[in-house]
Amino acid sequence: MDTPFLYGRIAENENFTNRKSETEFLEKNFRGLINTIIISPRRWGKTSLVHKVAKLVSKENKDIIVCQVDIFNCRTEEEFYTVFANSLLKSTTTIWEEFVSGVKKYLGRLAPVVSISDATQTYELSFGIDFKDSRLSYDEILDLPQVIANDTKKKIVVCIDEFQNINEYEEPLAFQRKLRSHWQKHTSVCYCLYGSKRHMLLNIFNNYGMPFYKFGDILFLSKIERGEWVSFISRRFSSTGKKISDELSGLIADKMKNHPYYTQQLSQQVWFRTPDSGCTQKNVEEAFNSLIDQLSLLFANIIDTLTPKQINFLLAVADGVSNFSSKEVLTKYKLGTSANIKNLRKATLEKDLIDVLPGNVIEIQDPAFEYWLKYVYK
Numbered sequence: 001m002d003t004p005f006l007y008g009r010i011a012e013n014e015n016f017t018n019r020k021s022e023t024e025f026l027e028k029n030f031r032g033l034i035n036t037i038i039i040s041p042r043r044w045g046k047t048s049l050v051h052k053v054a055k056l057v058s059k060e061n062k063d064i065i066v067c068q069v070d071i072f073n074c075r076t077e078e079e080f081y082t083v084f085a086n087s088l089l090k091s092t093t094t095i096w097e098e099f100v101s102g103v104k105k106y107l108g109r110l111a112p113v114v115s116i117s118d119a120t121q122t123y124e125l126s127f128g129i130d131f132k133d134s135r136l137s138y139d140e141i142l143d144l145p146q147v148i149a150n151d152t153k154k155k156i157v158v159c160i161d162e163f164q165n166i167n168e169y170e171e172p173l174a175f176q177r178k179l180r181s182h183w184q185k186h187t188s189v190c191y192c193l194y195g196s197k198r199h200m201l202l203n204i205f206n207n208y209g210m211p212f213y214k215f216g217d218i219l220f221l222s223k224i225e226r227g228e229w230v231s232f233i234s235r236r237f238s239s240t241g242k243k244i245s246d247e248l249s250g251l252i253a254d255k256m257k258n259h260p261y262y263t264q265q266l267s268q269q270v271w272f273r274t275p276d277s278g279c280t281q282k283n284v285e286e287a288f289n290s291l292i293d294q295l296s297l298l299f300a301n302i303i304d305t306l307t308p309k310q311i312n313f314l315l316a317v318a319d320g321v322s323n324f325s326s327k328e329v330l331t332k333y334k335l336g337t338s339a340n341i342k343n344l345r346k347a348t349l350e351k352d353l354i355d356v357l358p359g360n361v362i363e364i365q366d367p368a369f370e371y372w373l374k375y376v377y378k
Helices: 020-031 046-060 077-092 096-110 144-152 163-168 172-183 198-206 226-239 246-255 260-273 281-304 308-318 327-332 340-350 367-377
Strands: 036-039 064-070 112-116 123-127 155-161 189-195 217-220 354-357 361-364
Touching (some): 020 036, 036 046, 046 064, 077 144, 163 172, 163 189, 226 246, 260 281, 308 361
Parallel strands (some): 036 189
């Protein structure tokens, strides 16, 4: 029997949980060609949301092409262009001959090389010149969505995952200016840009001095509400003939603070342990403790990368401290002087260990790590 819970992969169909308002918002923006930036911590379901809306829009409107680009593995500007062009041409063609024809038509000046894998029957585009040493530019690639839209008389939505990675390129600010200067002129194309490093994305899109300031609507994903999780978990258990009460479904969500990835993971572990007679609180507690044990080595490795003061700062965050500069807190958690707090916050934020919420509220991003800090590490 297949497990009814899915995590670590794109959630589709019955595995997709709620997000009704976000789905409607993004669908309207895609149809209206409104640029959209999606921001949330890691593993909150951004990619699944975009994938769902992309399928929905593509199915209902044949005049819209949605291209999904993942730049997670792109470490240079040149790699970005190659992945961008590949994704766009694959999204706008259906067969090998069309792909090759598109490469020749749109990118012939860039000395393209197309290769096909015998094993997987997939094809990839690369470029036969070094752009740093060439007088040629990537203008053709950056304008490719609009050019294809003009030729096909269709609208194109380009979705780029892990967009914050462009900050790691050799000249990130110049690259952002280049992207903005091209993309803002596209009339039949819109861009959906998203990623998992909230502080970096906020700096790109919400900083007055940055090229992408006010580029489009910003959608902050929130956690899925507890009531939605209760309904979802109960429904998924029931679909496989197993029983769980609303109370215990809520306990699963509570233990993982409604975190999408972890709530699905813990639900699966509980489901594995649930007998035909139905789920018990003991099943939930055993599954939770087992999951924390599984993650302990990973969390210990994280601790090994931190300074003593950074660890103490995280312990204070886990304990719900809000006034970090008070004499009592500085003494209790051995944080040194109040001047250290800004640096500790910056360091742990850049390591994706904390998140700063509206109202300047600081919380540990990973609820399992937070529990481990409070009850295992201490």
